[in-house]
Amino acid sequence: MNIDLEWRNFDVLVIGSGGAGTNAAETAAKAGASVLLVAKDPLSASDTKISEGIATVRASGSEDDSEEALSENLKIAGSDLPVEEITSAFAKDSQTAYDKYRENGLRPEISSITKGPNSLPLPMGGHTRRRSVGHKNSGLAFGHANWNAIVKENKIEYLEDCWVIDLVTSEYDDGGRKVEGAIIYDAQKGKLLAICAPSVVMAAGGLSTLYFPKTDTMRGNTGDSYAIAARAGAELVDMEQTQFLPFCLTSPPSFEGLLGGEPVTASYLGVLRDKNKKVILDGVYLRTRAECSAAIMKAVEDGRGTPNGGAYLDMRANKRAPKSGTYFMKFLQNSLPSAYNNVRQAMNKKEAQCDELWEVRPSAHYMMGGIRVDENGQSIAGKKSNNGVRGLYAAGQAMGGLFGANRLGSTSLTEGAVFGSRAGFAAALYSRNFNKNKLNKDLFLKEAYKLNNLLGQMGTKHASQLKILVQKECWNNLGPIRDKKRLKKTQQFISQCRKELKKVQIGKNLLWNQSLIEYLELVNMIDTAELMTHAALERDGSVGGHVRADCKDLSIFSKPYSTVVKVRKSHIEVSKIDRKRTELKKLVEFKFKEQKRFLEAKLLRLLPMKFKDAIIEKRYKKIMGSKEKAPPLEPGSIEAAVGDQKVL
């Protein structure tokens, strides 16, 4: 069989046109590299574009916001799983990285005091300082900036509708692997591309589509970043750390999975109820997302779930309070405008007014783990953090090590810019060591033949339909609550599923072959899910986004570690790496503050209505200020779930 391959040479190949990929491409091009940016979605269509558009900019709200303060904030919030070099890099670059979006047209409000970007009015919960900057048009403003960055440059070549299938690697002198380039399926033109490039920046986003339709992210999050990097030999860290948002919508289908509220917006008197209206969790506003999600899923498991497999969020008490009740609706509407907008469209009037219960269910939002890298995005491996796959860089949601067990709010857009730029620069420098014309053609041909053999595969199964089964399995057994038995079940399911792959029918044409696209994404979903099960089994305790129903919570005083997974020839290798624990004194202080808050919440609930009402009214006034407008919250951020915060 002859393959129609198009061969191209570049210094740097960037995968993904969200915030991370765009910044990588722009920086690499500025450093003099020839750059190809490819994405499977149209240019700039990404999680970055559909986000709430709130970004962390150090010292935007207060002068005393040092790099150390921000770095430590991230580390403690992530239960000490984050890597200090990486959190420090984030803190060091947040301002310059944010300015790169501004150079491409992002225009925030300017503060009359600092004369710089205006941060939101409150030092938001999880952050120890005011440093989150909101934007008109939310993520769309970032989408335009990214679009401009690529289109304005004559230096950057870009291709959309292109699915990166696999990296091509070769053996390095010391026995490790090194990048040679990638095989890419260009669906739009109907051909296969052999892209030879010594450096590749992986910025292909997350994996929440493993849980579709129980997700609020883009369709393309099929775990491609992780699966492709792992197949090339890279190590992944913290792959059990999935962030679920507990209060997402269950119906109608067009709104299923989209955000409804966050623990904080359930406000002081919100509770969760099962289908019999029995309270299953109170003090919701102080709870972690994982706690809320686990409570919901527990009820479902016991047969007390609501018709669509969730629970009821009851916020009526907030509204009934004679004085504070009037503030509550304003608080709800202003603090999460996009979520409330979903509610208004999806629910009936009484529900939207919180006079009736909301049916809610968790949704996958973000993967905190990812490709194991150093502070420049370079793949690393082993106990001593040596070289991983040489020439492989990762940035954005694809990388791990910045957030650990929990993501501090409004940090991901900044993450994309900080590590996109760093990875782009490092990739450009590294590529200078290579002679472009020295090409290992056979390695590419081998990968291309694999793909060619798939075309025209006969069978009775359809990848798009198998995907749905994988999504169900991930939701049921690798979802917001997990235990050993279920994780083992998922592993069995996956090996069964691999056998089915041979029975999948795949069309023979190359021009936009949807059956091939579905197949490629299905394989990535299966590979990613399998890696996740290994990490989730290794972490035999609950921490952050990982809830093990069959184990205890991991104490914050225990020795922190990250899980590492790696694909070997015949098996998946799992290990742990130790992380540095924050000073004991600081942790004790935190524990104390947490207990105090819970106690206060309990006392508040027990007070007679008259007193309770007056106290709550005062609190709303404090949050909303004179304008009676609550500052917006970012879904998934720590301030939207104060229970997740580790520093007050």
Added chain:
Amino acid sequence: MNRRLQNNSEYLEVTIIAHKEGQDLPTKFKYKKRNEKEKPMALDVLLQAQENQLPDLAFRYGCRARNCGVCTIDINGKPRIACRAVVRDGDELKAMSTLPVITDLIVRRDQISRQLKGKIYEGGRKNDLNVEASEDYHELTSCIECYACLDNCPMHEKNFSEIKNDQDYFQWGNPFSLLKLQTIATDPVSTVVRREAAVSAALELGLETCLDCPGCKCGVGIDLKGKVIKPLLQNSKLVD
């Protein structure tokens, strides 16, 4: 009477026009409502069709919430954002007619962005960036790039009638491209040179076509006529 009966039925029947190798392939599809009251969006119908009847049906979507702008299709011949367009019994779903169809409901989109390649000029740096943009600037950046505005645009139509266009990019412009150029013109950070370059780029794309056009319409409600076309025509001195 019929209408009411249909509304309450368990099913909703639509025609999905797939497309392979230059040929339209219509299929009738019965959408099973999840409850009587459900008013499905076009995207719900496509997803269910893929699940139950047309496993390899190709269509674009991303966010399901009218943010990413990639899901636009024609419903009964008019461009609609599929994730937020309610479908009715008898509707016909088809690829957007204003862009080249690749397969099924997928159109090629990148000939639009490529026509601006190298024409968007670099903004300011560091402290120059600390200025606020006008309301107009923010209205223009609320564009989700859905390309619904291409419908009935005589300038864009020239790409298919006047010239044989097999290039990587379209020679003639469209409302979206003009919006991008006008965004530069309203950006407080833009220098005079940059503003002028944006206007001449608009002229190159065929801005004069707008002179005898009743004006364009945006899928998410941006005032294209008032905030894009009018100022561009004025700044280019095509009108005063």
